[in-house]
Amino acid sequence: xxxxxxxxVGDQTFELPIIEGTENEKAIDISKLRASSGLITxxxxxxxxxxxxxxxxxxxGEQGILRYRGYAIxxxxxxxxxxxxxxxxxxxELPNKEQYNKFTQEITHHTLIHEDIxxxxxxxxxxxxxxxxxxxxxxxxxxxxxxxxxxxxxxxEVDLSIKRLIAKMPTMAAWAYKNEIGxxxxxxxxxxxxxxxxxxxxFAVPSAEYEVDPVxxxxxxxxxILHADHEQNCSTSTVRVVGSSHxxxxxxxxxxxxxxxxxxxxxxxxxxxxxLEAIKADGGDVAKYMAKAKDKNDPFRLMGFGHRVxxxxxxxxxxxxKAADDVLDKLGxxxxxxxxxxGLEEVALKDDYFVERKLYPNVDFYSGIIYRAIGIPTSxxxxxxxxxxxxxxxxxxxxxRANNEPIGRPRQVYTGSNLTSFKSLDQR
Numbered sequence: 001x002x003x004x005x006x007x008x009v010g011d012q013t014f015e016l017p018i019i020e021g022t023e024n025e026k027a028i029d030i031s032k033l034r035a036s037s038g039l040i041t042x043x044x045x046x047x048x049x050x051x052x053x054x055x056x057x058x059x060x061g062e063q064g065i066l067r068y069r070g071y072a073i074x075x076x077x078x079x080x081x082x083x084x085x086x087x088x089x090x091x092x093e094l095p096n097k098e099q100y101n102k103f104t105q106e107i108t109h110h111t112l113i114h115e116d117i118x119x120x121x122x123x124x125x126x127x128x129x130x131x132x133x134x135x136x137x138x139x140x141x142x143x144x145x146x147x148x149x150x151x152x153x154x155x156x157e158v159d160l161s162i163k164r165l166i167a168k169m170p171t172m173a174a175w176a177y178k179n180e181i182g183x184x185x186x187x188x189x190x191x192x193x194x195x196x197x198x199x200x201x202x203f204a205v206p207s208a209e210y211e212v213d214p215v216x217x218x219x220x221x222x223x224x225i226l227h228a229d230h231e232q233n234c235s236t237s238t239v240r241v242v243g244s245s246h247x248x249x250x251x252x253x254x255x256x257x258x259x260x261x262x263x264x265x266x267x268x269x270x271x272x273x274x275x276l277e278a279i280k281a282d283g284g285d286v287a288k289y290m291a292k293a294k295d296k297n298d299p300f301r302l303m304g305f306g307h308r309v310x311x312x313x314x315x316x317x318x319x320x321x322k323a324a325d326d327v328l329d330k331l332g333x334x335x336x337x338x339x340x341x342x343g344l345e346e347v348a349l350k351d352d353y354f355v356e357r358k359l360y361p362n363v364d365f366y367s368g369i370i371y372r373a374i375g376i377p378t379s380x381x382x383x384x385x386x387x388x389x390x391x392x393x394x395x396x397x398x399x400x401r402a403n404n405e406p407i408g409r410p411r412q413v414y415t416g417s418n419l420t421s422f423k424s425l426d427q428r
Contacts, residue, residue, distance in 0.1 A: 009039065023058055040411045051232060052240065052405060056089060056395050059231045064312040068229060069093070077319045082224040083107065083194055086166060086391035089229055090398060103163075104194075110167035111188035111197065113137075114144050117172075121179055130176035130383045131261040137172040139254035141165070151246035158401075161249050162394055169390050170194065173383050174201035180379060195220045198387070203375065215330040216374050219323040223367055226316040227385055229392025230309075235259040235266070236389075236396050241408035243397045256393045257386050266382040269368035272304035273378050276337045276344075284336060286343035294353050304365030305348055306358065316363040324366040327373050341369050 003018040005028045014037050017029040027050045034040050043049045058067045066073040069088050076085050080094070087095045087103050095103060120140055124133050141164070142148055148161045175185045178201075186201040196212040199220065204210035230236070238259040243252040260266035279289050292300040307314045328338065345361050348354040371381055 007033075007037075009037065012037070019053075021053070023060070034411070040413070042413055046237070051237060051408070052400070052403075054232070054396070054399060055092070056399060057229045057231045057392070059309065061307070061309040062311050064310055064315050066230075066315050073226065073315055074319060077222050077225050077316075080225065081194075082221045082228070082388075085225050085228050089391045089395040090162065106163050107167045107194070108190045110164045111171055111190060113168050113171050113175075117144070117175075118185065121175055121185070124179055126180060126182045128179065129261075130173070130180055130380055131257060131386070133176040133179060134173055134383055134386065135254045135257040135261070137176070138165070138169070138250055138257060141168070141250040142248050145250075148248045148250055158249070158398070162398070165249065165253065165394065166390065169387055170198035171201060173380075173387050174198060176383060177202055177377075177380050180377075193217070195224070199374075213330065215326055219320075219327050219370055220374075222320060222323050223370065223384070224388035226320055226363055227367075227388030229389070229395065233265070234262070236393060239393045239397050240400045240405075243400050244405055244408045249394070249397055252397050253390070253393050256389075260386055260389065261382055266385045268304065268364035269371065269385070270378045270381045272341075272365050272368040273337070273372055273381075275303040276340050279340050280336055284340055286340060286347060290344065290347050290351065302344070302348075302359070304368065305354070305361055307362045310362070312358055313360050314362040317361055317366060320363055320366040320370070321361070324369050324373075327370050331373055333373055335372070338369060338373060341365070 003020075005016045005018055007014045007016060014033065016033065018026055019029050020026050030041060041049070056069065058070070059065065068076060068085065069092060071088065071094070076088075080088075083104055084094060084100060087100065117137060117140060120137065121133070124136075145161065145164070147153065147157065150157075153161075171188055178185045184206065186204050188197055189200050190197070192200060192212065195217045199212050199217060200210055232240075235256040239252045239256040242255040243249075247255075263271070279286070282288075289300065289302075292298045293302040345365070348359060348361060354360070367384075368381065371384060372378075376384065
């Protein structure tokens with residue numbers, strides 16, 4: 001007999017099914033609660049509410065576990081490429097060699113974007129935030145591919161939209177950056193791999209040779225893998241809710257980009273660099289700021305340490321720390337900001353206060369260091385996050401549509417005025 005929970009309200013008792021996931025996670029199913037009792041639940045921020053069942057990502061914050069389709073993030077980051085992980089997330093399994101070659105060829109085929117998109121890009125002032133530009137450019141794809149608006153498209157047509165978006169996202173992201181700095185946009189170089197192509201579009205300038213550093217390209221590939229999906233977070237939930245209205249893939253992903261833009265979601269690595277710059281401006285005394293972080297009466301907060309989901313450690317941080325070390329060693333950068341970061345890291349990994357509270361450097365700490373080291377400005381950090389998160393968003397949108405999930409429609413408890421008599425303008 002299936003396990004059930006009981007909810008007692010007054011002299012009434014309501015039975016609620018308990019469902020269990022493949023990793024023994026349990027949830028009380030309240031989908032029929034309102035129909036049977038007239039009651040709803042209140043859960044601000046949906047912190048205790050499962051909006052769906054999903055076979056894509058498993059996250060256990062208490063034990064520091066992150067898996068995509070059953071594969072440990074540690075194995076994927078060490079042994080797979082970003083496009084392999086992209087295929088895994090979207091199609092449910094790792095590709096064999098033939099599938100991978102076909103997939104990468106199709107992605108390469110669609111990297112160019114319509115020249116008229118340049119007219120849209122030219123309409124943005126040079127001080128426009130790249131995230132706003134990127135969201136707009138992704139949404140504009142619905143105009144260039146109007147067939148994507150049809151909610152009843154065949155699976156092959158949906159697949160084409162998916163591959164177009166994966167291919168064009170680096171081009172649009174790089175163009176958003178070029179717009180910000182007032183430089184001419186670079187076209188894709190399809191002789192390069194996914195990350196190398198993006199780096200060249202970002203940093204190549206006219207009349208100058210640009211050669212992609214493989215250490216940097218490898219570090220970026222790992223960063224994108226680590227950000228590829230993270231269960232039902234704010235932007236992912238946004239993509240699923242928007243998609244539940246049968247909005248197109250491009251419109252849904254554009255909405256996800258906007259959700260990620262918020263500083264409480266995608267801006268954590270930018271906050272790390274801003275904190276480091278503030279410490280530098282105050283003299284660069286690491287010991288002083290570590291003491292401030294320990295003082296509960298001090299408003300200073302150490303950014304990039306600990307995680308709201310991972311209560312043990314962020315499994316992604318161990319992986320990206322090595323990539324950060326490789327990048328810094330290869331580039332030999334003499335940057336006081338990065339020296340401060342190394343000092344904070346050293347103290348946090350040894351100091352009992354931080355060790356006991358598991359306030360280890362997280363993925364945002366190291367990703368911010370890498371981006372700064374390779375010359376990506378803080379305004380582009382969230383764009384890099386979006387580039388990595390794209391396959392997860394697509395996988396979640398695709399799963400939601402395949403499951404024929406109902407339109408997202410949360411309830412509320414009304415706390416406004418009761419029925420009020422209307423008075424005409426003269427009576428008010």
